[in-house]
């Protein structure tokens with residue numbers, strides 16, 4: 146196997162151990178080989194070899210998904226795709242045709258040069274746009290344009306036996322402009338976490354770069370006040386994003402490590418409103434409407450950063466949130482879900498209490514998505530990942546938070562393995578049967594990222 150891999154890739158990585166785990170509480174698994182693709186044609190060659198020899202393959206870009214999703218199958222091959230960086234922008238239609246290694250910062254820079262833009266996760270600037278889109282991530286334009294899965298217009302992938310597939314309009318014209326009107330085979334690769342094929346390009350929707358843009362912060366006294374504003378603001382159709390971050394984020398960002406209990410006069414949720422316009426008048430109108438709806442006047446984040454430069458990462462995305470990544474324990478994990486807007490209060494309160502009861506600051510991200518058809522609740526813990534006791538504690542907490550949210554109708558996104566047992570019990574049996582049949586059809590030997598979506 147090693148000789149074959151060297152023939153295809155020129156080398157195999159010596160330090161396979163660094164791919165066995167990530168920042169989360171998920172169990173580590175040691176791969177046998179790690180290879181890095183420099184050219185797309187190496188992908189089907191590897192898959193044909195792995196298929197023939199029944200060896201698992203886990204595609205990976207930077208492994209920053211915070212769900213254990215790129216931890217490989219024991220003894221398998223990690224296929225690193227970070228060097229595949231081709232990027233073309235169809236300027237007339239606002240579509241980027243990108244390979245897996247294209248990062249948030251790279252796509253932003255290229256898109257802005259052509260008069261287009263995109264929304265951003267709170268993820269580091271070097272993480273993969275393609276992988277986040279395949280996992281249906283959330284971003285600063287999710288209120289106006291939905292989660293990232295919706296932004297994929299066509300894609301190119303390789304099945305387990307090396308067969309090449311192109312989906313969407315690109316299947317006929319080579320131009321990735323739409324999912325339909327052909328049968329939507331693009332969906333066969335979205336949210337499947339590399340279990341149906343290795344995707345080598347996606348056609349990714351961009352949006353016009355407007356002349357005027359604002360990011361405003363609105364401190365809300367309570368979660369309830371913030372959720373109410375998210376709901377009324379979503380209905381106006383004026384804003385790209387109305388995201389809420391709970392109070393620990395602001396204090397951590399300001400460099401306070403010992404947070405203590407929240408001061409009763411301190412805001413509980415900080416809402417960040419993102420919006421843009423072609424003219425100054427149009428922007429002012431949106432600001433006026435937001436001011437009418439808000440409990441206190443919105444403050445431009447750029448003004449706040451002049452008072453408190455530590456808040457700079459919130460002013461311009463993508464940015465690296467050091468307070469989540471560089472704390473002494475090193476561990477980071479979360480349970481994120483998409484679900485009903487009418488249960489935000491119940492879920493937000495219950496999740497915050499659960500984190501506090503276990504001694505974690507109640508760090509939460511929330512936002513309305515897709516015009517307000519659904520909302521996000523995501524609970525985040527920093528922890529010491531070298532302590533077994535804390536790792537077990539955080540795992541049990543994530544399972545409990547996941548169960549509470551699923552009871553309220555929230556569906557986990559980037560679903561970590563710790564939730565499979567509970568989730569599978571709740572899923573429609575026909576859905577599970579079809580999922581397995583699809584998987585058997587496209588990957589009969591089960592080599593593609595076999596630990597993801599594994600039935601407990």
Ligand SMILES: Cc1cc2nc3c(=O)[nH]c(=O)nc-3n(C[C@H](O)[C@H](O)[C@H](O)COP(=O)(O)OP(=O)(O)OC[C@H]3O[C@@H](n4cnc5c(N)ncnc54)[C@H](O)[C@@H]3O)c2cc1C
Nearest residue numbers: 206207208209210266267268272273276277282283339344
């Ligand atoms: C501090 C922090 C904050 C974040 N905030 C957000 C946020 O607000 N919103 C959000 O959506 N995300 C957020 N993320 C997650 C992150 O942005 C995305 O998950 C990331 O962009 C995906 O890129 P990656 O390089 O980490 O992918 P990886 O972790 O390498 O891969 C992710 C998954 O996709 C599979 N995969 C990778 N490449 C392929 C391929 N070519 N074909 C098929 N399957 C593939 C992998 O096997 C794995 O299952 C955050 C991350 C961090 C660290």
